[in-house]
Amino acid sequence: MTSSEFVCRTVLVTGGNRGIGFAIAAEFVALGHRVAVTARSGAGPVGSLTVRADVTDPLSIDAAFTEVEAAIGPVEILVANAGITKDTLLLRMSDDDFTSVIDTNLSGAFRVVKRASKGMLKARYGRIVLVSSVVGLLGSAGQINYSASKSGLIGLARSVTRELGARGITANVIAPGFVETDMTAELPEAQQAAYKKSIPAGRFASSEEVAKVVAWLAGDDAGYISGAVIPVDGGLGMGH
Secondary structure (H helix, E strand, O other), X not given: OOOOXXXXXXXXXXXXXXXXXXXXXXXXXXHOOEEEEEEOOOOOOOOOEEEEXXXXXXXXXXXHHHHHHHHHOOOOEEEEOOOOOOOOOHHHOOHHHHHHHHHHHHHHHHHHHHHHHXXXXXXXXXXXXXXXXOHHXXXXXXXXXXHHHHHHHHHHHHHHHHHHHHHOEEEEEEEEOOEOOHHHHOOOHHHHHHHHHOOOOOOOXXXXXXXXXXXXXXXXXXXXXXXXXXXXXXOOOOOO
């Protein structure tokens, strides 16, 4: 197959109702794929199917997949993007602050990958993209829970690659740095300037730039890439 031959796939993006997840879903819609998003509230972009799901609840995930499969077909491309933060310093971090972030960001990814892999194994085709973060590689003060959860996605993807790689299934990780979102827009200008000073590119990424990398990794041109960590961080995490 050449890169000019488009194949329409069924795509599921978790947490696709806002931010990076919304942009990823919109990119797949623009490319002509059948796209569904999971969300606890809100909706995905126009042209996508929104299903309610909580990634901490296996029954909720199974119901969401069943709904997607009935409406647009078995999931061929999974983007595990759903995540939360509960930032605070180590000595102030409660057990719940830690475990709830791990349960959503890491265990949640495990649950959706496990459910999606059933159909992928049957089809002998699948693309799994896990949305990590530069802090999963660099660490971040006040984000021990978040950094640990995002670092764990790398081990998950690489182990999935070793288990399922011979079945036409790839599993990769993207590690975005600072991205232009509502959250970064609310930062004081001086703080934004300080962050940008630490980024060789001198700016934040757009959500669309992250989305295009995900779409490429999920495409046939990247079929021989698996277990990789692709930084989308303007050079911030070089060497990690």
